Amino acid sequence: MTVAVYLPLAEKTQWWVEMLQGLLPGWDVVSMHDEIDPGAVTYGVVWRPRTGDLAGFPNLKAIVSIGAGIDHVLADAELPEGVPIIRTVGKDLTQRMREYVALHVLRHHRDMPRQLQAQAESDWHAIVVPVAPNRVVGVMGLGNLGAAAAQTLAGLGFDTRGWSKSAKDLDGVSCFTGTGEMDAFLDGCEILVNLLPLTDQTRGILNADLFAKLAPGACVINCARGPHLVDADLLAALESGQIKQATLDVFHQEPLPADNPFWSHPSITVTPHVASQIDAGTGGRLIAANLKAFEETGTCGDLADAARGY
Numbered sequence: 198m199t200v201a202v203y204l205p206l207a208e209k210t211q212w213w214v215e216m217l218q219g220l221l222p223g224w225d226v227v228s229m230h231d232e233i234d235p236g237a238v239t240y241g242v243v244w245r246p247r248t249g250d251l252a253g254f255p256n257l258k259a260i261v262s263i264g265a266g267i268d269h270v271l272a273d274a275e276l277p278e279g280v281p282i283i284r285t286v287g288k289d290l291t292q293r294m295r296e297y298v299a300l301h302v303l304r305h306h307r308d309m310p311r312q313l314q315a316q317a318e319s320d321w322h323a324i325v326v327p328v329a330p331n332r333v334v335g336v337m338g339l340g341n342l343g344a345a346a347a348q349t350l351a352g353l354g355f356d357t358r359g360w361s362k363s364a365k366d367l368d369g370v371s372c373f374t375g376t377g378e379m380d381a382f383l384d385g386c387e388i389l390v391n392l393l394p395l396t397d398q399t400r401g402i403l404n405a406d407l408f409a410k411l412a413p414g415a416c417v418i419n420c421a422r423g424p425h426l427v428d429a430d431l432l433a434a435l436e437s438g439q440i441k442q443a444t445l446d447v448f449h450q451e452p453l454p455a456d457n458p459f460w461s462h463p464s465i466t467v468t469p470h471v472a473s474q475i476d477a478g479t480g481g482r483l484i485a486a487n488l489k490a491f492e493e494t495g496t497c498g499d500l501a502d503a504a505r506g507y
C-alpha cells in the first residue's frame with residue numbers, strides 16, 4: 198500500500214509522513230511535495246489538497262481528511278468521484294474543543310474583556326453577572342464536537358440549547374431541529390457557539406439576519422469554518438451593539454492577513470485555528486487505525502458522506 202500525504206507546508210507534510218510511516222510498517226508513506234509514482238498511490242491523506250492532485254491517482258481507494266471537516270477536500274474542483282472520504286475524529290480532538298468552548302463561553306459570561314479593560318485603567322470595577330443557569334448559551338451543530346461542547350456547557354450549569362439537522366436527545370441540553378426550529382433556538386440566546394460543518398446550507402449562516410434574532414448584546418464564538426461568517430455583518434453588528442463580543446478561531450483566509458480589521462478590533466478575540474488542532478501523534482494513530490481497518494474490511498467507522506457534505 199502507498200499512502201501519499203499532502204499539507205500545504207512541505208515541512209509539516211514530512212512530519213506526518215514520518216509519523217505515519219512508523220505506524221504503518223510494511224506500507225510506503227510518501228510526500229506529495231516530492232516526485233512520486235501516481236499509479237502506486239492507494240490512499241491520499243490530506244489537508245487542503247491542491248486541485249487535481251487526488252484526480253491524478255488512478256488507483257486511489259480512499260481519501261483521508263487530516264481533520265474532522267471534509268469541506269477542504271470537497272473544495273477540490275477535480276476531486277475524483279465516488280472515492281470514499283474518511284475523516285479524523287477522536288477523543289483528544291473532542292476534549293480540545295470542549296476546553297476551547299468552555300474557556301471562551303466562560304470568558305464572555307464573566308465579561309472578562311471588560312474586566313481586563315478595567316484593570317488596564319487601574320479601575321476597581323466589580324462586574325456582577327448572572328449565574329450560569331440564568332445565561333442562555335446555544336451550540337449550532339450537535340455532532341461529535343458540538344454535542345460534547347453542549348454537554349460541557351450544561352455541566353457548568355448554563356441554560357444550554359443545541360441545534361442540528363436531525364432530532365437529538367442530549368442530557369441537560371434543550372435540542373432544536375432544522376430550519377423550522379431555528380428562530381426558537383436563537384431567540385434569547387446570549388452566547389452562540391458555531392460548530393456546524395461548512396456546506397452549501399451553512400455557508401454564511403452567521404449573518405445580520407441571525408445576529409438580529411439573538412439577545413441584544415450577545416456574544417458569538419466561531420470555531421467551525423471562516424466562511425460560516427459574513428465578516429461585514431459581524432463588524433456592523435459589533436458597531437451597533439447587537440453583538441457585544443466575538444471570538445473567532447477560523448477565517449475566510451488563513452493565516453488571517455495582517456491588514457484584516459479583526460486583528461485590532463477591540464471586541465474581537467482572534468485565535469489562529471487552534472480550537473482543536475490535530476497533532477501528528479494523536480492524529481497519526483487515528484489515521485493509521487482507520488487506514489488499516491479500511492484496507493482489511495473496505496470500510497471504517499469515520500466515513501464521511503460526501504453528498505451530504507460532512
Ligand SMILES: NC(=O)C1=CN([C@@H]2O[C@H](COP(=O)(O)OP(=O)(O)OC[C@H]3O[C@@H](n4cnc5c(N)ncnc54)[C@H](OP(=O)(O)O)[C@@H]3O)[C@@H](O)[C@H]2O)C=CC1
Nearest residue numbers: 265266338339340341342361362363394398420421472473
Ligand atoms: N477550529 C477547529 O480547530 C476545528 C473546527 N472543526 C469544525 O467543526 C465542524 C464540526 O465538526 P464535528 O462535530 O466533528 O461534525 P459532525 O459531522 O460530527 O457534526 C455536524 C453537526 O452539524 C449538524 N448540521 C449539519 N448541517 C446542518 C444544517 N444545515 N442545519 C443544522 N444542523 C446541521 C449535523 O446535524 P445532524 O446530526 O442532524 O446530521 C451535526 O449535528 C467540522 O466540520 C469543522 O469544520 C473541527 C475540528 C477542529
Ligand SMILES: O=C(O)C(=O)CO
Nearest residue numbers: 264265266473474475
Ligand atoms: O479537524 C478540523 O476540521 C480542523 O479544522 C482541524 O484544525
